[in-house]
Amino acid sequence: MFRGFANVWSPVIEASRLKDKPLPVVLAGESIVLFRGDGGRIGALVDRCPHRGVALSLGRVCDDGHLECAFHGWRFDVSGANRHVPLNPDAKRDQLGATALPVRQIGDLIWVFTAPGIEAPFEPLAPEGLTAPGLMRTYIERQWDCHWTRAMENMLDSPHLPFVHKRTIGRPLLRLMTPQSSMEITWQDTANGGRASASLDGADNGAYLEFFQPNMMALNIPIPGKHLRIHALVIPTEEGRTRLMVAGSRDFATAAILNPWFSWMNGKIADEDRAVVESSGRSETPEPGSERSVATDRATLRFRKYYYDSLRESEAGAPTGPG
Ligand code: FES
Numbered sequence: 001m002f003r004g005f006a007n008v009w010s011p012v013i014e015a016s017r018l019k020d021k022p023l024p025v026v027l028a029g030e031s032i033v034l035f036r037g038d039g040g041r042i043g044a045l046v047d048r049c050p051h052r053g054v055a056l057s058l059g060r061v062c063d064d065g066h067l068e069c070a071f072h073g074w075r076f077d078v079s080g081a082n083r084h085v086p087l088n089p090d091a092k093r094d095q096l097g098a099t100a101l102p103v104r105q106i107g108d109l110i111w112v113f114t115a116p117g118i119e120a121p122f123e124p125l126a127p128e129g130l131t132a133p134g135l136m137r138t139y140i141e142r143q144w145d146c147h148w149t150r151a152m153e154n155m156l157d158s159p160h161l162p163f164v165h166k167r168t169i170g171r172p173l174l175r176l177m178t179p180q181s182s183m184e185i186t187w188q189d190t191a192n193g194g195r196a197s198a199s200l201d202g203a204d205n206g207a208y209l210e211f212f213q214p215n216m217m218a219l220n221i222p223i224p225g226k227h228l229r230i231h232a233l234v235i236p237t238e239e240g241r242t243r244l245m246v247a248g249s250r251d252f253a254t255a256a257i258l259n260p261w262f263s264w265m266n267g268k269i270a271d272e273d274r275a276v277v278e279s280s281g282r283s284e285t286p287e288p289g290s291e292r293s294v295a296t297d298r299a300t301l302r303f304r305k306y307y308y309d310s311l312r313e314s315e316a317g318a319p320t321g322p323g
Pocket residue numbers: 049050051052053054069070071072073074
């Protein structure tokens with residue numbers, strides 16, 4: 001399961017989308033059902049009934065918080081344990097459970113650990129902008145026809161800004177660029193992945209981005225004394241498809257009436273990337289060394305190395321902890 005994306009935590013959806021009905025989501029090719037059990041606890045089960053393989057998301061959440069399969073009414077709790085097999089009082093329920101996945105709510109998002117039937121060996125590490133109190137946050141979503149790795153490395157790529165984003169976040173760079181300009185990418189390994197910044201002709205404007213393994217980027221936009229960040233959450237769904245969530249966080253202009261403007265801007269930036277990223281088709285990003293690369297590819301090459309060293313080859317191997 002979860003080939004190329006096993007044993008990692010990933011955000012999957014905004015928690016506000018999970019109400020009193022079971023909610024199906026697809027993560028890295030696997031169908032998962034989310035539901036709220038007793039006391040509001042969240043359950044994440046492989047969306048397949050152990051009885052006859054029916055999608056559990058077709059069922060309902062009963063008053064006691066158990067998820068009831070639509071076909072023959074078997075009931076499961078948030079741990080996947082079988083709590084009822086109708087018409088079969090002697091059924092060995094302890095052998096008839098569904099497969100659970102570790103799940104957490106962190107900030108506004110539901111996260112799932114991509115290994116079935118185990119306790120998570122470590123906790124998710126979320127960017128500060130998604131969790132810190134006192135910030136106003138906005139979320140938008142896009143569906144892209146591409147392998148998630150293509151979208152992820154795009155988010156770590158600074159030298160595309162003055163081209164793809166020449167009308168938005170790349171405009172300041174474009175203004176300063178000359179035909180002789182030189183950009184230097186600095187990369188620093190961190191506990192969660194890495195931190196990259198780009199200086200143009202020796203001038204660093206203070207912007208930096210952080211990579212949160214496996215599939216998140218937080219861009220820090222420097223405004224003195226203020227917090228303004230754009231987070232890209234690159235969620236693999238069906239094979240060759242990606243759900244991009246862009247979360248903005250800010251500690252100024254916090255009136256909710258301004259949220260549509262921030263969302264619109266984040267959507268516009270994401271939409272600028274779309275054609276370029278989708279043109280790579282549904283294939284995953286190539287191994288480092290198999291394309292022509294230059295010095296400004298430093299951050300994206302680090303991502304490729306991480307992907308091939310830690311994710312692509314690990315299959316169902318050891319959990320890929322942060323750092
Ligand atoms: S298929 Fe789910 S209870 Fe029979």
